[in-house]
Amino acid sequence: MSASDVAPAPATYPAREQVRVPGGRPRPWFVLGAALVVVTLTSLSVGSYRVPLLGLFGSALEALGLETGYRLEPMQQAVLLSIRLPRVVLGVMVGAVLATSGAALQALFRNPLVEPGLLGTSSGAALGAVAAIVMDVALSSRLGPFRLLVVPGAAFLGALSATLLAQRLGGGGGRTETARILLAGVAVSAGAGAGIGLLTQMATDAQLRTITFWTWGSLAGASWSVVVASTVPLLIALVLLLRDSRSLNLLLLGEREAWHLGVDVEKLKRRLILAAALGVGAAVSVTGIIGFVGLLVPALLRLALGPDHRRLMGASALLGSALLVAADVLARTAAVPQELPVGALTSMLGVPVFISMLARGKGMS
């Protein structure tokens, strides 16, 4: 059949412009970008030691050769450059990776309740990281300069094994049942959690801060060397996940349907799991487990933008960054001089959303 077989549309049909099409849904980039800029500047400025924004802009312009009369004092500059900035950069990257990994895993399992934390990916990564740290003494003498890669590498392997295990237990060919996949995640997380508990007891204090770090997560460990070590895997994961946005839409139709539309489904699934494991592994190895970012961010964005991953993935990266940086500001400033674990804050936000999605039966088949 061809287009000419079709009767011309009667005048009562909405004109093309009025039909809600992928391009016709709201464009989120300006709002999300502005939100990210605002929280980033806030995070650079506030804290136990204030860095005034006027001075920050003045110094930045001065570096470009423009005199404004405002500048940071040396102490302010030191706090900004060696403490605040690496922390914000790390927050931006980790937030983006957690949120996009969540969205990708949800498409892979065809279920909006899936998330790296709930699936066991994060616990697996933490177990891998802890194991590498505990064994560090034995490994460090032989590896030389590659030592920096041991912890993220082990976290990646842990994340990968946990995700594959959860997929094996909870998945099947078609749409995955919510109860089954959540139970698989519970089992994998519990196993990994027990391993972390045992290993942290064996470790010395110098090797591990506390078990809390691995269960709740924090950006407090950020430094430039941490940022440098984790940038490459985080960015690779992010690029891989964003590149597959189109195919993720087809995956939502079903694996058979995606295959019939020309997607190499097995390769796509392998690529997604590898990318998510790489990103979550790198994130967890430097920040510990920060839960529910991957559930909360795509869930909110789907309400506003619809399920098209060509917008959802990029928007998730932006909102994930903004959310994690904002949560970190709160973690640093809410209970001074104590610092709250940021993972506990994101979970406090995420759990009600998760419960309401469960209660409304979303993702139940």
Added chain:
Amino acid sequence: MSLEARGVEVWRGRGRALGPVSLNLVPGEVLAVVGPNGAGKSTLLSAFSGELPCTVGEVLMDGRPLLKWPPRERALRLGVLPQESSLGFGFTVLEVALLGRSPHATRGEGSADMDAAQAALEVMDIRHLSSRPYTSLSGGERQRVQLARVLAQLWEAPEHGHRYLLLDEPTSSLDLSHQHLVLEEATHFARDGGSVLAVLHDLNLAARYAHRIAVLADGKLVELGSPAQVLRPELIASTFGLQVRLVEYPDSPAPFIIPSGRAPHHP
């Protein structure tokens, strides 16, 4: 130039679920596959579509083994409507139809893709639902959206070769008038040079719209031919366990089947 199954067998464990079946789907025809429950109709369609590997034999599309086609090239020629599709995410109806265009729109959808998607919705009588979320539709509406998606996928003929449309029970959730709508569209598709293979339960629909009917029983092809050749009371009694009478109508190419009761010897 055809979609051809050559001596295809599908084994599950030690049992043979299908075959051996040799079947040639040629351009311009609507081929109905009928048979009792569990006869292997869906297995045949899955093997024909390439998604189920053949244990023995092979499926050729336009002379080339189906799995040797690059995925996108295959998707430009072969469209499949599965028996049921679950889509739990809130795409609009138009967005679902546009997903069918993805083999064409490797760099984002253009106006040709939008036109094809909207025309496919028009043909399936669901264009008024364009902006409704898929998840809010009834079963019959969803089935027509999925069919519109597959029609949008095959909307225009590829530069070389033919289009093959495989439908697994495309009328199962539809009201009477839309059952006929779907099969009329299948006929249009065949008239424009495409081929349709449709698994159907209603023998009268098959008799009315199909050029050829394939009867499957216990995984084997027991009869293949025109409706008038195939739909004989004794064959229907032995394969379906149903006693029927045939009524001829003057302007109808095929007889009309009227069931009169279950065949006595059938379990």
